[in-house]
Amino acid sequence: MTQVHIIQNFAPGGIEHLVLALAEAPDIHVFSLEGTIGTLADAWPKIGAVATRLDAFGKCPGVDVRLPFRLARRLRQIKASSVVTHHAGPLVYGGAATRLAGINTYAHVEHDAWHLDQWRRRLLVRGALALYRPHRVAVSRVVANAARKRTGFSFRVIPNGVDCDAFRPVRKDEARMRLGLPTDKRLIGCLGRLEHVKGFDRMVEAARYLPEDVMVVIWGEGSERWRLTERICELGLSERVIMPGRTDRSNAIYPALDLFCLPSRSEGLPLSMLEAQACGVPVVASDVGGVRDGLCPDTGLALTLSDREPWRLADALLRHLEGLPAGDPRPFIQANLSFSETRDAYRALEVSHA
Template sequence: MAIDLSSRLGGDNAIFSLEMSEAEMAERWPWLATQPLNLVGFSKKSGIEPTLILRLAKQLKAWAPYAVLTHHIGPMFYGCIAARLAGVPVIAHVEHDVWHYGERNDRRIARLMDTFVHPHVVAVSDTVAEAMRKLMPSSQVSVIRNAVDTERFSPSDRTAARARLGLPQDARIVGAAGRLEDVKGQDVLLEAMAQVPDALLVLAGDGSKRGALEAQAARLGLADRVIFLGYRSDMETVYPAFDLAVLPSRNEGLPLSVLEAQACDIPMVATDVGSVREGLAPGASRLVPSLDPAAMAAAITDLLAHPPGTRPRAFVTEHFSWERMVTAYRRLLTPPVS
């Protein structure tokens, strides 16, 4: 999202990464080298690093930007204070989800920023906005929904997509995209797939739980029905291979994967967490309770047997276009024309 905004907003925009250096980013994501980006890494050490605020403020004074936009709780703490010290006119923070405010330290940071910095809080959904207005009552809160590139993510030939991935043409294929971590709930999805006979599960993504998930698939007798694709930066070529996609997360904001899959006209089964329900196409996709493999399995089985008559892409193009999102951010982040 930060990369897309940087390129679409116009002007000279830098992306600051607190935790990594430029070399670490290039090593982890080699494709970044192909992008016309101004990336600055700060190599933050583990734990609280007060001097990082001063380093950021110094860099911001040198850049003299009109606006600073932060994502996630750590960057809000360091970035908002540094931007205030540097005299940046517009300080904004994007809140993607609110489940993490169950942590006391996160609530303290938000209230500290609300008291001393008053950032403009951008919520990605109505659900997030409602929570942030209660948590940060002195800060302005507005809703700018996430967007998806509907030119990149669009319907394409299923036969060709499966051939590229080496997937069987005649199989019923359920897909899921996301980091292989507890919060993403792939373990729950595996439990559900054990109740969905004669269907393949394709997991796109990587993470610390891959080994545990592979072992779980073997215990459930699913080893020959689960394919781990690993990390993919080309999901627009992967989604079209699926009959349906699943988001089994324990916690979420408004995840892009839900919008991306539906933009490819792939129906979703997703857990009712965070703001997910706001991103599901009515009549095409299904909402199920979190941590309920039986309900998930029932929804998957029903959608496989009875594909929806409504296409989800139309919902995405109407409500989550980049044009709408960029216009809103440009209004917030760029100087008015004098």
């Protein structure tokens, strides 16, 4: 068996972290439409572990009519037995390549549905689903229902899962010492791409309403870094809101936190939120996408956020900090969102036919 997962660009993100985890199995191959193996590995050294089973096709912006044929040729060369595409671009190019290569077992995964609100994207995805007839998968019930409403096709759910052996609780003081973080502060952490959709500007604005003994740490990189940095300085929060950059050791970060915050404007079923809970850290999150599907009901809080009312997020964070729930979110993740079940579900697609 050789299962191929096709993604747009193998750069740090929720989809890519999931695919990277799946690719730890020796029979999983990854196709990245964009980039070269060299540029991808330079930008994200962690993918070096799967470099021998990674192909990058260097797609440039715009339509590439030859790409499906290149993908199909490579699929035949490695004797792929099944294909899984993730998101719209891989659906269009990978779906065509899968059918050109004569591969029957093909699944497509929707990780969020907000992009389907754009009518052109909706028509593109709906047409590709009708033409290529993949087995349709969504990462949460909310995403599945939203995708069904927008495309007219039903989706089964394979939720994102967490490796609970890799993500586990550690003594908070030890975790902070390793990271060089203060032990006399209450820490709220965020992790993700520094892009507008992730809502970290909301966290920065909310920080000015938090007490001085609360520190906010935002890990990640992206196009919003300089804008966020400037705003932090404008608000005089440089000592209380820090951005250490990207990390490939997220399992070392979560145990250092008192609380994890996900302030996103749009999401599917975010891995960072699941990972934090696997480490025993409660979560306050924006009520978007499939967040409620992945939030421990005993320890987590989902709320509607507004850019104009940052104090509401600050109030929710402070109330959660001062009255931290007695429960532990880790058993919820172990019981409902374990990576072993996610991996087995994707393996089972091998015997599913379009």
